[in-house]
Amino acid sequence: MDFEDYTATRGMMYLLLAQNNNPALGTGTHILATQSQNLLGGIPDTLLDFNNQYQINLFGNYPVESDKVPSAIFAAAFAVLMVLHIAIFAINASRGHYFWLTLGWIFYCIMRVIGWIVRIYWIPVLYDTTRGISNEVFLILPSIFLTSFNLILAQRIFTWRHPVGGSRRLFWNLMITLYVFVAAIVAITVLASAVPYVNFLSDKNYTRWKKVVEASSILIILYSLTSISLIGLAYFFKPTAKDENLYTYQPWWVESFSPFYFVKPGAKEEAEETFMKRNHNHRHAIRVIAATHHHYNMVEGTTNQRGDLTHNYSLVIIAITTVLLLVGAVLRSIVVFEGNYHYKSGKLCQPVAMYICWGLFEFIINALYIVGRVDLRFYRPDKLPKKVRSIITAEQSVLVSDNEEEEEEYEYETDENYSQQYKESFNDSNDLDFSPPNYHYQTTQPAHPKPKTEKNEEEFHF
Template sequence: MSQSTAEILASRPALFGDYPVTKDDIAGCVVCIVCFAVLAVINMTILRRNLARGHKFIPSGAMFGLCMARIVTFSMRLASAIHPTNLNVSIAASIFIAAGVVILFVLNVLFSQRLFTAQHPSRAYVGSAFYNIMKLFYISIIAFLIVLVVTSGVYYHTNATVMQGIAQFRKVAMVYFTVTAFMPTLIVAAAYAIPRSEQDRTWPVHYAHWIDSYSGLYFPDPRKLPSAVEFYAEIPEGETRIPVQVIPPPDRGTRKVSIFLVLFASVILTFGTAVRTAATFGHAAEIQKPWYDYRVTMYMCIALVELMVEISWIIGRVDLRFYIPNNDKSWKKLATAQGTEKLPHMDVDEEAEVDTPRQLSGERKSF
């Protein structure tokens, strides 16, 4: 190794998970790539089979996206181990490590929101204070993600003042993501700690009552999907309150499993993020390399944690347990194919998308 290369490697700052080396990282990266590739195939299979049955569950696509991001992440780390002085590859690997897990944060918060909405539809309908607060929360996650991604590529900046400022931004972002990882636990706790009101019990709701099972090989039968007329006819005549799309109620399958899936993901995501946050705060104070800067910590807090969450969600069939009938285009297409009846109180063009009229029951959206 030349003197200049040795100086470059020696001058590198501390990094969570340490810098990749050929000896230790090839096997770990290959195993992670294979595991995430298998999960990517499973998630895409579930997504496509559901879409073919008019069951559109976008989180399955997001789970597939995480797997693809992690395949790129560990491919970049593998390339960085082979070419340790290539700063561009190292920066790319750092960016993907920082950005990927946020997908799971958002999905878990979304699932907890749907649990809260199912318990308290009168407090969580579209346009309610809770709904708007959650929208702002998702926007804030995107903002902090941008901060984290931008600051992930500046490990080699030579300006000390700039580095100090960036370090502060990263600390704030990581603390926020730790809170985000734990947020589903608080939302679920609030959902069941707050007593259900009479309005919650009588509020008009819609759920996918045609889902018959949550088993691993089950997929909704498109022949059981209600027609557009049947679906909208569930709204009582004269109802002025905004109907809420909710996940299936407890009598359609144990709600305890749904709660467990959210809390399990929240706990282990919080643990993994807390360790990464500790690494962000510890670099400036530690003289010797701390325990969280070893590569085994990185593989556990990123790869293992995310694999555990994805596997639990696939086995637990979140695509069925957290599905809400959002009247997406695929559902409308199948509903139209079952009959060309006009929706009640509406004039509908057969080839036009079925809009949800306010005069029928108010705005019908889902999050």
């Protein structure tokens, strides 16, 4: 269809736009659909096709009949991943091992399943903006959530390598600020997906909206790099002496990172009970992930029974997942910066690119999480029970009291008297006299002079 020709469909659209103060073409789809139904009793296919072609291009394009099969396949695939995450969490919970980040992946899989199903549900009624906005939100946001989960894993690697810096309030405030900033990006992304479809925008405001979406896509790219950047900082800066001397509380009961390994039932509770007999430093040690190739003071000594729990594969998991997420963010940003109408969209707008990035790549990411057992690799011990944390033990003081000083002086003087009198007795004795020498040394503590008191000692001076 040649849209440069003035047809009846184009004339009908210009009429609808004129009565709405001539907004930018491609905005207010929800309002135009309602007005068309009221005016014509339904939306003709030619009018629907015209509006569809003048919508802003999307990463993955607008769905058609050929999108039903791949969307259904990925919906089923992520449903299987969701079941696996639920099974792992249930088994761990039954053994007292709680890795709460698994709930985040379950929620992520639910969003992915909903996104693919809504895409199928959107095909017969493309003018239904409610389905379109829902599909756009449930396809974009899961990738951002997955990046956030990656950042949490990277943060635990950083704290394990730098327990002093990773536990400081400054570092935590910085990370919380970053998460709040991401929440703002999510809000902007949701609003940007909905505004041009439910409201009319002028050409000037429509251009501003495009700039906001472009800025949001750039921020998502930068956010995708935060996890690998934090890992780089953790290994670029070597641990300090304070890091090496600080006590850390690692889950020593995690003996393997094998795909089919689960911790022993009640192992965590047994470990927590041992802190009833430990000192204050142990009970308030920094909680970090499990590893045997560390060089820090650990609450429970490393044993050969735990095996070689290294984090080389953990770093590989974060690196691979970051790269895969970054590819999807970059490709979507390119589509956003094109800023073309649907009928002028490029090859990156084809559904294949979306199925690879948001389907295949993210399926691989979740498979790495499950097979790599991130619920064991990145598990940080839970906070000790209140009954353990409330125990108060006496602290050893490095200061010497006055009584201790007096006792040390007395012992030193006694030893000197004993040594001196022994020498005198030995020199005065006869060689043939085998009688025991007579020791006469003072065994009473010498008196110490009392401190002088001044007359005005009891007066108050201001």
